[in-house]
Structures are given as structure tokens and as C-alpha cells.
Amino acid sequence: MNLHEYQAKELIESYGVPIQKGIMAESLDDAVAAYHKIVEESGNDVAIVKAQIHAGGRGKGGGVKLAKNLDELKEHAGNILSMMLKTPQTPGGMEGPGKLVSKILVAEDAYAPDFDACKEFYVSILMDREKQRNVIIYSTEGGMDIEKVAEETPHLVHKEWVDPQLGLQGFQTRKVAFNLGLSGAAFKNMTKFIAKLYKAFVSSDASLIEINPTVKTGDDRIIAVDTKLSLDGNALFRHPELEELRDESEEDPTEVEAKSIGLNYVKLDGNVGCMVNGAGLAMATMDIIKLSGGSPANFLDVGGTADAKRVESAFKIILRDPNVKAILINIFGGIVRCDRVAQGVVDAYKNMGTISVPIIVRLQGTNADIAKELIDNSGLAVKSAVLLQEAADLVKEVVS
Amino acid sequence: MSVLVNKDSKIIVQGITGTEGSFHTSQMIEYGTPIIGGVTPGKGGQEHLGKPVFNTVSEAVSKTGADTSIIFVPPRFAGDAIMEAASAGIKVIICITEGIPVQDMVKVRAYINDYDCRLIGPNCPGIITPDEAKVGIMPGFIHRKGKIGIVSRSGTLTYEAVDQVTKAGMGQSTCIGIGGDPIPGTTTKEAVELLMNDPDTEGIVMIGEIGGSMEANAAYWIKENGTKPVVGFIAGQTAPKGRTMGHAGAIVGGEADTAEAKMEIMRACGIAVVESPAEIGETMAKLLNK
Numbered sequence: 001m002n003l004h005e006y007q008a009k010e011l012i013e014s015y016g017v018p019i020q021k022g023i024m025a026e027s028l029d030d031a032v033a034a035y036h037k038i039v040e041e042s043g044n045d046v047a048i049v050k051a052q053i054h055a056g057g058r059g060k061g062g063g064v065k066l067a068k069n070l071d072e073l074k075e076h077a078g079n080i081l082s083m084m085l086k087t088p089q090t091p092g093g094m095e096g097p098g099k100l101v102s103k104i105l106v107a108e109d110a111y112a113p114d115f116d117a118c119k120e121f122y123v124s125i126l127m128d129r130e131k132q133r134n135v136i137i138y139s140t141e142g143g144m145d146i147e148k149v150a151e152e153t154p155h156l157v158h159k160e161w162v163d164p165q166l167g168l169q170g171f172q173t174r175k176v177a178f179n180l181g182l183s184g185a186a187f188k189n190m191t192k193f194i195a196k197l198y199k200a201f202v203s204s205d206a207s208l209i210e211i212n213p214t215v216k217t218g219d220d221r222i223i224a225v226d227t228k229l230s231l232d233g234n235a236l237f238r239h240p241e242l243e244e245l246r247d248e249s250e251e252d253p254t255e256v257e258a259k260s261i262g263l264n265y266v267k268l269d270g271n272v273g274c275m276v277n278g279a280g281l282a283m284a285t286m287d288i289i290k291l292s293g294g295s296p297a298n299f300l301d302v303g304g305t306a307d308a309k310r311v312e313s314a315f316k317i318i319l320r321d322p323n324v325k326a327i328l329i330n331i332f333g334g335i336v337r338c339d340r341v342a343q344g345v346v347d348a349y350k351n352m353g354t355i356s357v358p359i360i361v362r363l364q365g366t367n368a369d370i371a372k373e374l375i376d377n378s379g380l381a382v383k384s385a386v387l388l389q390e391a392a393d394l395v396k397e398v399v400s
Numbered sequence: 401m402s403v404l405v406n407k408d409s410k411i412i413v414q415g416i417t418g419t420e421g422s423f424h425t426s427q428m429i430e431y432g433t434p435i436i437g438g439v440t441p442g443k444g445g446q447e448h449l450g451k452p453v454f455n456t457v458s459e460a461v462s463k464t465g466a467d468t469s470i471i472f473v474p475p476r477f478a479g480d481a482i483m484e485a486a487s488a489g490i491k492v493i494i495c496i497t498e499g500i501p502v503q504d505m506v507k508v509r510a511y512i513n514d515y516d517c518r519l520i521g522p523n524c525p526g527i528i529t530p531d532e533a534k535v536g537i538m539p540g541f542i543h544r545k546g547k548i549g550i551v552s553r554s555g556t557l558t559y560e561a562v563d564q565v566t567k568a569g570m571g572q573s574t575c576i577g578i579g580g581d582p583i584p585g586t587t588t589k590e591a592v593e594l595l596m597n598d599p600d601t602e603g604i605v606m607i608g609e610i611g612g613s614m615e616a617n618a619a620y621w622i623k624e625n626g627t628k629p630v631v632g633f634i635a636g637q638t639a640p641k642g643r644t645m646g647h648a649g650a651i652v653g654g655e656a657d658t659a660e661a662k663m664e665i666m667r668a669c670g671i672a673v674v675e676s677p678a679e680i681g682e683t684m685a686k687l688l689n690k
Contacts, residue, residue, distance in 0.1 A: 127502055129612045129649070132509045132583050147654065164510040205503050234648065235501035237476055264646050268638075279580060279646025280554020280609055283635035284677040287659075290638045291676050299639070301646045332556040332563075334539030335427070364563060365539060388560065388678035 001231045004052045006105045007245045008229035012209070015200035017193060018223045020215075022107030024052065031077035034106035035070060042108040045069055049076040052103040054250040056228065057087035061094070063101065066109075073106070080104050102249070110225045114218030120225075121180055122146050123194070124210040125201045128161065134201070136160040136168075136194065138176055142213035168198045186220040193222040204242060205235030254317055261313050263302060270295030272395060273318035273327040273357075275311070277302050277336065285330045288388065292395040297324045302331075307340065312348035315355065326358045326398045328391060333365030342371035346378045358383065358398045362391035402529035402574045403549070403594045403601075404492050404518070405468060409533050412466040412490075413438040414457065414473055414481045417448050421472035424496075424537050425449055428470075431534040436464045457488035470526060470535050471495040478522060479504035482585075486515040494535055495522035495585070502648075505583040512585075519585025523647065525555040525577035536577060538562075546571015548684060549595030551588055552607035553580050553614075553647065557635060557677065561605050564681025570688070573601040580647025582612065589618040596628060603629045603684050606671065608662060610636035611650045615662045623669035629687040632671040633680055634659040 003011065006024040013019045021041060023034035031049070038047050051063030058064050063085045067073035084098035091097070111118045120142030128135040139157045141149045150157045158179050162168050170191075177190035193214070201209050210228040217223065236243045248256050258265035264279070268286075272294035276282035279301050286296035298318060302310055311329075318327055331341050345361055362385040363371040375384040385391040405411070413428075415421040416438025426449055429435050437452045437460050444455030454460040457469065469490045473481040478497040485493045493512075500522050512519055520527055526536015530543040542559055544566045552558040558577055565572060576591045578584050588608060595601045608615035615634060622630055637659040639645050641652045652658055663673045674683050 127506060127582065129582050133506055164506045202503060205501055207502060232502050234475060234499045235503065238501070266640075266643050266645065268640060270638075276556075278554060278556030279650060280552070280557035280607070280635050281560060283609060283639055283645050283650065284554075284557050284560070284633070286638045287635060288676060288678065296638050299645050332559045334542075334556070334559055335537065365542065365559065388564075389676075392676065392678055 001233050001236065001246055002054045002250070003229045003231065003245055004054065004103065004247065005050065005227055006052055006103070008209075008227040009224060011204060011229060012197060012200045012224060012227060015203065016196040017200060018221060019227070020107050020110040020223055020225045022105045024103055024105055025077070026103050028074065028078055028081065031081070031104060031106055032070070032074065035067070035073045038106055038108050042112065044109055044112045046109040046112065047073060048107045048109060049073065049080055050105040050107060051080050051083070051085050051101040052105055053085055053090070053099045053101055054247070055087045055089040055099060057089050058085065060088060061086040061098065063087065077104060077106070110215050110217070110223055117218035119216040120213035121216070122149070122212045123197065123214045124208065124212070125198060125206070126208045131161055133164050134162045136162070136176065136198065138180065140180055142215070146212065162198065168195060182216065184220065186216050186222065189220060189222040190216075205232045205238060206230065207232045254320060258300070258317050261310070263300060263310070263314055263317065265317060266299040267321070268296050268298050269323065270297045271323050271325045272399060273297045273300075273321065273324040275300050275302055275314045275318065275327065275329045277331050281330065281332060285328060288392045289328060289395055292392045292399065294326070294395055294399040297321055308344035308347035311341070311344040312351055315348055315352060319355065319357070324357060326360065326395065328395055329359065329361045330391060331363050333363060333368065337366045338363040338371035339367040339374060342374040345382065346374065346380060349380050349382065360385065360391060360394045360398070362386065362388065364388070402532065403598050404520070404574060404576065405527050405533040405535045406529050407434060407532040409434055409468045409492070409535070410464060410466045411435050411468040411470065411533070411535060412457070412460050412464065414469055414471045414485065416440055416451070416453060417443055418472055422449065424472065425451075427540070428534050431540040433533045433535060436466060457484045457490065461488045461490065466490065468492040468535065469494070471497060473497060475499035475501070479508045482508050482519060483511050486512040486517045491517050492520070493517055493585070494520045494524070494526050496524060496526060496537060497521070498523040500581070502582060505581065509583055509585075520576065521579040521581070521585060523581040524579030525558060527574060527576050528572070529574045530572050538575070538577070542566060543575070544571035547573055547600060547602035548605060549573045549598065549601040549603070550575040550605045550607070551591040551595065552577055553588070553609050553649070554607060554635065557607055560677060561607055561680045565605065565684060568681035568685040570685065573598060580609070580649050582649040584614070587617065588614040589621045592618045592622060592630070596626065601628065603631070603688050605680055605684060606630055606632045608632070608634045609647065609650050610634070610639050610645065610652050610659055611657050613656060616656070616665045619666045619669035619671055622671060626670065629684070630671045631680055631684045631687065632663070632666045632673045633677055634662045634666075635677070637675075
């Protein structure tokens with residue numbers, strides 16, 4: 001589950017991590033009030049307006065602007081609020097429709113008063129799958145695309161792994177601060193920054209915290225300027241207060257609906273819909289569609305119970321996508337009996353009246369033969385298959 | 401011969417009295433799996449499905465000599481259940497539970513490293529040695545005793561492979577579902593190694609998916625140490641970057657996570673990689689000239 005920047009900053013601040021101060025606003029009036037407060041606290045007329053959407057690269061699409069005075073603040077806040085912001089990470093990228101901005105963050109100028117004395121670093125924490133433990137990744141090359149830095153200058157990207165049983169040790173935070181070239185008060189502040197950030201990561205069951213840039217100010221403070229934070233959805237039962245930070249308007253509404261009825265659905269942009277039991281088989285089914293000359297319109301795992309009601313809900317969700325030209329249902333019946341799934345398909349089909357696209361049903365496993373007979377005798381415009389290859393051939397037939 | 405589980409395994413079920421635990425325990429018993437008891441804290445002394453129930457795993461071990469455990473415990477308690485099994489001396493721990501928090505598994509991994517045990521899963525279908533022991537949730541009837549070992553991160557896709565292998569006239573030695581989580585107890589490489597060293601396994605099917613580097617690591621190991629034909633498939637050739645595809649571990653972060661990258665490495669290491677999951681069985685049959 002992804003958080004907005006303002007939520008991420010509030011979360012890490014609650015663990016004592018110093019942040020660039022800011023106030024979230026949803027209207028121009030709120031933005032002006034926020035600006036006055038920020039100016040009063042910082043003693044500096046400059047403020048930054050940052051669009052709050054779940055996508056990186058906001059600056060590239062004009063979603064981050066510097067305001068030197070109230071007039072500029074009003075102009076930028078007015079423009080950014082309700083804009084369709086395109087970034088390389090929004091659906092379709094810079095050529096896509098963009099994402100509606102309904103919240104902005106009015107933040108202090110973190111680089112004041114001495115811009116030239118500031119330094120930018122990269123700091124992130126995540127779980128390293130290879131080593132099966134948490135890792136702190138850091139670099140002197142802050143404010144840049146870290147994947148690019150790692151590719152071009154790998155010696156500038158450092159990693160510090162944390163022992164799961166002992167936790168982060170003092171020598172490790174010192175090592176980070178030394179490797180970032182810090183000394184004096186800034187060194188000390190960086191060791192504290194890293195220790196508190198790690199505590200925030202573990203205590204909130206985060207799956208990623210990325211602070212890019214982390215800034216050393218002219219007066220040697222270390223603060224989080226941009227913050228990206230994702231939480232482990234499986235651990236939210238421990239953090240009901242964090243569950244409330246979920247912003248469903250950032251998610252695809254169809255995906256949200258599918259989830260609420262127990263379907264795992266991811267929208268894609270192809271022309272053949274699919275409905276499968278099991279995540280691995282669902283991905284493999286998408287691959288089959290591609291190899292047969294089509295392109296998958298979605299990932300959809302119906303889970304262990306594919307009865308008429310679920311099949312019908314899945315049909316409705318898939319058919320909402322106007323690009324869908326055919327649907328492939330691929331069920332490997334184990335504990336679930338294929339004849340029951342087949343009955344579910346027939347019932348759902350009849351309940352829905354007419355389905356205008358061809359349906360291919362491939363049922364394999366328990367009672368597959370009975371299921372095929374059921375489909376074939378139903379009188380419905382449904383093609384049936386038993387072997388995966390037969391299903392692939394049928395897809396080829398309908399998309400060509 | 402086989403690996404990990406067989407007719408002589410002494411198996412207990414953690415969470416035997418729960419809905420899932422009850423259902424699958426009766427299925428396993430029906431298959432002929434040597435289930436000798438179960439554990440549900442607070443229900444010790446009772447009998448369930450004709451098997452004794454114990455309060456703790458260590459009690460079950462001391463009274464029954466159990467060496468294998470299968471876990472059907474809800475996600476918030478499952479990490480704890482794995483550690484309990486390890487500390488009680490269980491040698492093979494199979495965790496079916498899906499949805500365990502990642503930070504729990506980071507701790508569990510570190511904890512069980514101190515014990516002489518092997519964890520399979522979590523978020524997996526389990527292990528089956530056909531005609532001997534079904535320690536999992538897979539449909540038993542699709543399996544046939546034979547010489548092909550199967551390693552997979554997925555449930556139903558494994559059944560698909562099993563079915564094709566059976567229909568192509570071969571059977572399975574042991575099928576190991578290592579699970580779809582980011583931190584698996586047993587990696588693809590470790591599972592392949594077990595099968596490579598099993599005298600009764602003649603060929604190996606290795607099914608992977610997007611995310612992580614387990615398949616690449618297994619491929620490099622096979623290149624150096626492989627003595628048997630391996631057929632490989634990677635699910636998710638069409639999966640978009642940055643989206644989790646059902647399994648918590650199935651997500652493309654960087655280039656090395658993609659199906660294409662993994663398939664390329666596997667091919668370079670001498671694995672017979674199939675592009676279509678429909679070709680797994682026939683490809684193995686060809687390799688073994690059957």
C-alpha cells in the first residue's frame with residue numbers, strides 16, 4: 001500500500017526523523033493559509049508547492065513549483081490543484097491522460113538560507129530478497145535517478161545490511177555517515193537520522209522507504225525532503241491507524257471493486273480478457289494469450305472458489321473494458337470440481353443475457369470431462385477445451 | 401526414493417482443528433499420507449479426525465516422534481508456528497499459509513538458521529511424493545509415481561505441469577511447491593539440488609515466475625553441477641513492471657526480474673526453456689526419449 005508524500009513524512013516524523021516542514025491543502029484557500037503558516041515558521045517567503053499523487057517524477061510534468069511570494073503561491077497552487085498531472089510513472093507515461101491532482105503539499109524551502117552549503121544524498125531502506133534481510137542503500141548522489149547512478153557509477157551506491165536478530169548497530173550508522181563524507185554536527189545528525197528512519201521502517205512494517213533527496217542544510221541539519229513510503233499490505237492488521245491512510249482514489253476503481261469481492265484483478269491494455277484460478281497459472285495464461293497472437297487485457301485470479309456468483313462478477317469486471325474482444329477462462333480443478341465451475345459459467349452466462357464477445361472455457365482436472373459435456377450441451381456460444389494447447393489454438397482462432 | 405517426504409514420514413498438522421486444517425487433513429489422510437497427529441494450542445488431549453491433538457509441537461514430537469509438520473495457521477500467527485516447529489526439532493516444515501508479513505519472515509528466516517531443519521513455503525501448495533505422502537493441498541489424483549521431479553513457485557501452474565507430465569506417460573518422484581512469497585524457506589536452487597541428488601529422479605521441471613533472482617541462481621548452479629535434463633518455464637512474460645501479480649513475490653522491479661531475462665540466463669545454462677506452458681510435458685518426454 002502506497003502513501004502520499006505528506007503522509008509518509010508525517011509517519012517518519014512521528015519516529016523522530018527530521019523532515020522538510022509542510023502542510024497538505026485541498027483548496028486554494030487552504031493553500032494560502034498553509035503558506036502563511038509556513039512563512040511564519042520558517043521566516044522565509046519561499047515555499048514549494050508539490051502535487052500529491054502516487055507517482056514519481058512529479059517535477060517533470062510541472063507538479064512541483066517554487067513560489068517566491070504569495071502571488072506565485074496562488075498561481076502555482078491554482079494550476080496544480082485539479083490538473084491532470086503526467087509523469088513518467090502515471091498510466092501511459094508522459095503521453096497518457098495523467099492523474100488528477102486533488103491534494104498539494106505546501107512545504108518550506110528546505111535549502112534556505114544557504115543553498116550552496118546544502119548537500120543532497122540518497123537514502124532508502126527495503127528488504128533484500130537475495131540476502132533475506134533489510135538493507136539500507138545510500139549514496140552521495142542525491143536527487144538523481146538511483147537506478148541510473150547504480151548503473152553508471154556503482155561504486156557510489158553503498159549498502160548496509162541489518163542483522164534481523166540484533167537490529168541496526170551504532171557502527172553501521174557511523175559507517176553510513178562517514179561514507180557520505182560528513183563530519184561534525186552533520187555527521188552526528190546523520191547517524192541519528194539513519195537510526196530513527198530504520199526504527200520507522202521496522203515499526204510500521206514498511207516495504208520501502210526512499211528519501212531522495214535527503215538534505216544536509218547549511219546549518220548541518222539532516223532532513224527528509226522527498227519521501228516515498230510503501231507499507232506491507234499483509235502487516236496492516238498490526239497497524240489499523242495506517243490502514244486509514246489508504247487513498248482509494250489513487251487506485252484503479254475496478255481493481256478496488258474486484259478486491260472487495262475477493263478477486264485479484266490487475267487491468268492491462270490488451271484485447272483478450274482472462275479468468276483463472278491461481279496467480280501462477282493466471283500469469284501463464286496471459287503468456288499463452290500473447291503467444292497465440294492476442295494480448296492480455298487483465299490479470300484475474302478468482303481464487304479457490306469459482307462458483308456462479310464469482311464467475312458472474314468476474315465476467316462483469318472483464319467486460320467493462322471495451323477493448324476486450326474475447327475471454328479465456330482457464331481453471332485447473334483440484335479441490336474445486338470442474339463441473340461446478342462449468343455450471344457456474346453457464347448460470348452466469350444465462351443471468352447476464354447475452355455476452356457479445358466469444359468465450360473460451362478450458363477446464364482441466366477434477367471432472368473435466370463432465371464439465372466439457374455440460375458446456376458443449378448448454379447451447380451457449382461458448383467454446384470448450386481440455387488441454388492448454390487446445391485453449392491456445394482457440395484463442396488464435398478468435399483473435400485472427 | 402524421493403525427497404523430503406515419503407511413506408515413512410511422521411507428519412503432524414499445526415492448526416489441525418481449523419477449517420482449512422480439518423479439510424486438508426482429511427484429504428491427506430484419504431490419500432494415505434502418514435499423518436500421526438496435530439497441534440492446536442488449548443485443545444491438547446482431544447482427538448480430531450481420529451488423530452491425537454497436542455497443545456505444543458514439542459509435546460507432539462516427544463509423544464509421537466514427529467519429524468515433519470504442515471502448517472495451516474492464520475498469517476498473523478504463522479511465523480510463530482514455524483519457529484515453534486523448528487525449536488521442537490521438526491526437520492521438514494511445510495507452511496501453506498499465504499499473507500505472512502515480510503518482516504515476520506525476515507525474523508523467522510534468521511531464527512530457523514540455527515536449527516537443523518528445512519522450511520518449504522510459505523504461501524505454497526506443499527510437497528507430494530506420489531503414492532506415499534501428500535503433504536499439501538494439491539489434488540492427489542493427477543499425480544502418478546515416476547521419475548520426474550518438479551519445483552515450482554505456483555500452485556495451479558504446478559498442477560498443470562504435473563498433469564502434462566502424467567499425460568505424456570511419465571510420473572513424478574517428488575513435487576516441491578516452494579511458494580510465491582518474497583522470502584521462501586527453500587529456494588529454487590535448493591529444491592533443484594535435492595532432486596538432482598535423488599537417484600530416482602531422472603528429469604527436473606523448474607517453474608518460476610517474475611521477481612527475484614532465484615531462477616537465475618538455480619540456473620547457474622545447474623550449469624556447474626547438473627547431471628539430469630531440466631525443463632524450465634517462467635510465468636509472467638506479459639506482466640507489467642511494478643505491479644504485484646497475485647503472489648507477493650511476483651513483481652518486476654528491475655531488468656533482472658523479468659521473465660525474458662530469466663529465460664535467457666536459463667537457456668545459456670543449458671536448461672530447455674519453453675515459451676508456452678503447454679509444452680512442458682512433451683518437452684520433457686523428448687529430452688528423455690519417451
